[in-house]
Amino acid sequence: MSLEIIILAAGKGTRMCSTLPKVLHKIAGKSMLGHVIECARKLTPQKIHVVVGHGAELVKEQFVADDLNFVIQEQQLGTGHAVATAVPYVNADNVLILYGDVPLIEENTLRALLQKVQVKSLGLLTVTLTDPTGYGRIIRDQKGNVVAIVEQKDASESQKQITEGNTGILALPSEPLKKWLSQLSNKNTQGEYYLTDIIAMAVADSYTIVTNQPQSEMEVQGANDRIQLAQLERFYQLRAAQQLMKQGVSLIDPHRFDLRGEIVVGSDIEIDINVILEGKVVIEDNVSIGANCIIKNSILRKGVVIKPNSHIDGAILGEESDVGPFARLRPGTILHENTHVGNFVELKNTSLGNYSKVGHLTYLGDTEVGSYCNIGAGTITCNYDGVNKYKTILGNEVFIGSNSSLVAPVVIGDAATTAAGSTITRDVAANSLAIGRAQQIQKDNWQKPKPNK
Structure with a gap:
């Protein structure tokens, strides 16, 4: 009927x-x-x-x-x-x-x-x-x-x-x-x-x-005042936590967990206290999420590790990548496999290639980073001129020295290096060293340092 x-x-x-x-x-x-x-x-x-x-x-x-x-x-x-x-x-x-x-x-x-x-x-x-x-x-x-x-x-x-x-x-x-x-x-x-x-x-x-x-x-139960509203909130959250635990998620404390959207989970997932999941979140097998993290509208592939106090919004994290602590991934961020994003790093509309690392105190916006790159501490992409946004592109095996400013639009070729403290305003050729401390100097066919025996 x-x-x-x-x-x-x-x-x-x-x-x-x-x-x-x-x-x-x-x-x-x-x-x-x-x-x-x-x-x-x-x-x-x-x-x-x-x-x-x-x-x-x-x-x-x-x-x-x-x-x-x-x-x-x-x-x-x-x-x-x-x-x-x-x-x-x-x-x-x-x-x-x-x-x-x-x-x-x-x-x-x-x-x-x-x-x-x-x-x-x-x-x-x-x-x-x-x-x-x-x-x-x-x-x-x-x-x-x-x-x-x-x-x-x-x-x-x-x-x-x-x-x-x-x-x-x-x-x-x-x-x-x-x-x-x-x-x-x-x-x-x-x-x-x-x-x-x-x-x-x-x-x-x-x-x-x-x-x-x-x-x-x-x-x-209806909610006629804010006290009843809070009671319903905690009941909802505990019920959601119990459903997740039945699906193979380990919650360190189910009473300190908040789900504010839809979640799809794999197995052997561990979530620490005070984690908030918002919007549509997919968490695959063997993912670990540290305390006090907020994850919104994101996909966490197998083996991802998110360390405490990190904010993930509108991002895709590839297999075995790790993030944090105190990292912020904003919409449009894609981490490929085995990447590392460290403490006080912010990425926005940025792709980080396989095995690339951004360790500390860095902002990358509107950036494409190739594989096996290393971004030194204090690096920023200057992607906004006050009106328009521009892209920064890094090839494979690029090394960015600490405290570098990459002024977009700029392309840094494969295996290139920027010296610490440089402001890079022009494209850098592959296999070269760019020094932009006062006046940018480029040394072609520069040989990278090799590990000491």
């Missing part, structure tokens, strides 16, 4: 004490609403209807997509009223109702609920809580059948003792839903139209209420 999803995301979130709409506050680098939409899409609905109110334009700007229909709830008059604003746009047989501030709901939980919904039945996700304060209580008859939901503020003292709470997540046929919504009343303590009142209406119409529960109560 066809399915459409309604996500309620109109709340202001007063307790967040923020001008940002509540559903745009982030868990693991992604907005709460973003998490819910991502989960909803996995169910392949025909359409997703997002009910927005406070900060509607800001929400819509962040989630423009063909499969999303935004519905404005001008006044926030309760969950029943919110669903009623979206229902006229629903054409599918069944409807699933989700919440934009319940970000950790899982696909498997929702699929299990949907599978229970048959003819003349309504699916309700409930949760058994150690402390159900604030939740609507599930009222069952003597046979265990759900007959109603009573909100906390309207519950009697005996009803408040019930530990089975309502998550608000419903799966049900669309046609009777439209009828029940039209019959809702706001004669209650809050003066709102409760979506939960349709449960009693469904029972009166001889519908069976089928229930299912999530594996953890945190999966259906």
Whole structure:
């Protein structure tokens, strides 16, 4: 049967004490609403209807997509009223109702609920809580059948003792839903139209209420303030850490690890404390990542070693390359096999050939470095004239002396050497020594020093 999803995301979130709409506050680098939409899409609905109110334009700007229909709830008059604003746009047989501030709901939980919904039945996700304060209580008859939901503020003292709470997540046929919504009343303590009142209406119409529960109560926990937001963040991160460890990743301390994106991993990977992975990251076999590293939108090939306090963003690291400590690789950086980037080195839009080394205190921008090169400490490429960027190209087996400035555009030929402290402003021929301390001198057919016996 066809399915459409309604996500309620109109709340202001007063307790967040923020001008940002509540559903745009982030868990693991992604907005709460973003998490819910991502989960909803996995169910392949025909359409997703997002009910927005406070900060509607800001929400819509962040989630423009063909499969999303935004519905404005001008006044926030309760969950029943919110669903009623979206229902006229629903054409599918069944409807699933989700919440934009319940970000950790899982696909498997929702699929299990949907599978229970048959003819003349309504699916309700409930949760058994150690402390159900604030939740609507599930009222069952003597046979265990759900007959109603009573909100906390309207519950009697005996009803408040019930530990089975309502998550608000419903799966049900669309046609009777439209009828029940039209019959809702706001004669209650809050003066709102409760979506939960349709449960009693469904029972009166001889519908069976089928229930299912999530594996953890945190999966259906909403975030109404920053304390709850932080609790959800840590639960998400610990769950992500546990999943990675099951795949062969060793985390020195799973409680000090953060994943803020998507990751593909091999086996025998070791990650030290306080590592943050952002965006799309691929980590192949036998990679080691030191403490306090940030890795974003990058690929780490087999055997890569990243030493502590390094930042990797938009880079590809070849097999057996090593980086850091305190290194920064910016977007467009490619390290080929067995390369070395040392402490306080920054590379941007730079390719480093096989077995080449950049040991210390160096900046290379818009640079192509061949194989078996050595870049001395304090070297910089002067790639920007204030308006335009230019390239620096180094051939194979080039040796750059310490404290050299390579003024782009410049090409340094194979096996050439620049003397320490030189400013190189013109191309350097292969197999030559360039000295640019005062006036650049080139010695052709210069023989490199050989190791002492």
